[in-house]
Amino acid sequence: AQKITQTQPGMFVQEKEAVTLDCTYDTSDPSYGLFWYKQPSSGEMIFLIYQGSYDQQNATEGRYSLNFQKARKSANLVISASQLGDSAMYFCAMRRNTGFQKLVFGTGTRLLVSP
Amino acid sequence: NAGVMQNPRHLVRRRGQEARLRCSPMKGHSHVYWYRQLPEEGLKFMVYLQKENIIDESGMPKERFSAEFPKEGPSILRIQQVVRGDSAAYFCASSPAGTGIYEQYFGPGTRLTVT
Numbered sequence: 413a414q415k416i417t418q419t420q421p422g423m424f425v426q427e428k429e430a431v432t433l434d435c436t437y438d439t440s441d442p443s444y445g446l447f448w449y450k451q452p453s454s455g456e457m458i459f460l461i462y463q464g465s466y467d468q469q470n471a472t473e474g475r476y477s478l479n480f481q482k483a484r485k486s487a488n489l490v491i492s493a494s495q496l497g498d499s500a501m502y503f504c505a506m507r508r509n510t511g512f513q514k515l516v517f518g519t520g521t522r523l524l525v526s527p
Numbered sequence: 528n529a530g531v532m533q534n535p536r537h538l539v540r541r542r543g544q545e546a547r548l549r550c551s552p553m554k555g556h557s558h559v560y561w562y563r564q565l566p567e568e569g570l571k572f573m574v575y576l577q578k579e580n581i582i583d584e585s586g587m588p589k590e591r592f593s594a595e596f597p598k599e600g601p602s603i604l605r606i607q608q609v610v611r612g613d614s615a616a617y618f619c620a621s622s623p624a625g626t627g628i629y630e631q632y633f634g635p636g637t638r639l640t641v642t
Contacts, residue, residue, distance in 0.1 A: 416569075449633075457570070457618060457633040503569055512583050514560060515620075515631060517569035 414439045416504050416518035423523050425494045432479070433489040433521045435504030443509040446487040448478065451501040451520070460502075463487060464509070494525045529554065531621050531634035532601075539640045540609050548604040548637045552621030559602040560631060561594060564616040576602060609641045 415438040425431040437446065448460040463471045463478045471478045479488040487506075491498055504518045532551040540546050552559050557578050562570040563586075575583040576596035587594070591609075596602040606613055616638050620631035 455616060455638070456635045459630065459633075462630065505570075512575055513622075513631075514572040514575055514583065514586070515562070515570070516572070517562075519569045 414441070414444075414506055414508070414516045416506055416516055418504055418518035418521050420521045421519075423521055425491075425523065425525055427496060427525055427527050428493050430490060430492045431494055431523065433491070433502050433504075433523065435487045435489065435518060437485050437487060437504075437506050439506065439508070441508040441510070445507055445509055446478070446480070447505040447507075447515065448476070448487075448489045449503045449505060449517075450498075451503060453500070457503075461489070491523075496525050496527065499523060499525045531619055531632050533617075533619050533634035533637050535637060536635060537638045537640070539642060541642055542610055543608050546606040546609050546613070546639055546641075548606075548617050548619075548639070549601040550604070550619030550621075550634060551601040552619075553632055556621035556623050556632070558622045559596050560620045560622075561602075561604050562618045562620065564618065564636075566615070570618060573604075606639075609639075611641050614639055614641045 417436045444465045446463045450458040461473045461476045463480045470480050475492045477490045501520045503520045505515045507513045507515045534549050559576045561573040564570045572586040574587050574594045591607045593605045616636045618636045619634045622631045
């Protein structure tokens with residue numbers, strides 16, 4: 413079975429600073445993918461970044477980067493130069509890359525960016 | 528290129544009524560996933576469907592919930608005799624295939640309130 417753990421219920425950061433949101437995972441599958449989604453107060457789920465288990469380099473998408481440490485089973489999201497619009501819930505998720513691919517989500521971290 | 532469409536966006540039902548939630552996948556996508564998000568929680572997988580087939584319903588409650596994805600038309604998630612505990616956001620996601628490395632694209636969600 414797969415499991416995602418997000419231990420930070422809430423995080424605060426000042427505008428323009430960097431912030432790291434923690435995510436650890438557990439799986440017995442050799443091939444899997446890790447995702448981060450943003451959920452603003454409007455409620456939609458916005459895909460941010462993807463990391464494959466066999467990818468050699470950490471994924472980056474603009475201000476978002478994923479600090480993937482396979483041996484530690486962690487996939488932390490780093491947001492650089494935080495903006496007020498980054499205030500939202502952030503969910504880490506994973507799925508196996510073989511067979512049927514339902515996503516397993518963590519409980520989320522609420523990020524608040526202050527001016 | 529329309530994204531995943533869900534309707535209605537908000538649905539209010541009294542206890543005991545039926546709720547019907549609709550999901551139209553992205554063009555060219557034949558795989559649909561339904562997830563439920565209870566207040567202050569992450570998304571939980573409910574069911575995975577291909578056209579005219581239920582592939583994995585391991586996350587569906589045993590009673591009152593059903594899903595279908597007909598050959599023509601949207602996928603429907605049906606909740607019979609709703610109870611207050613069914614109040615949640617229901618998200619649909621679609622992908623072009625069920626296996627292989629494909630991203631799931633989420634719709635905006637349907638917020639169900641049971642009074």
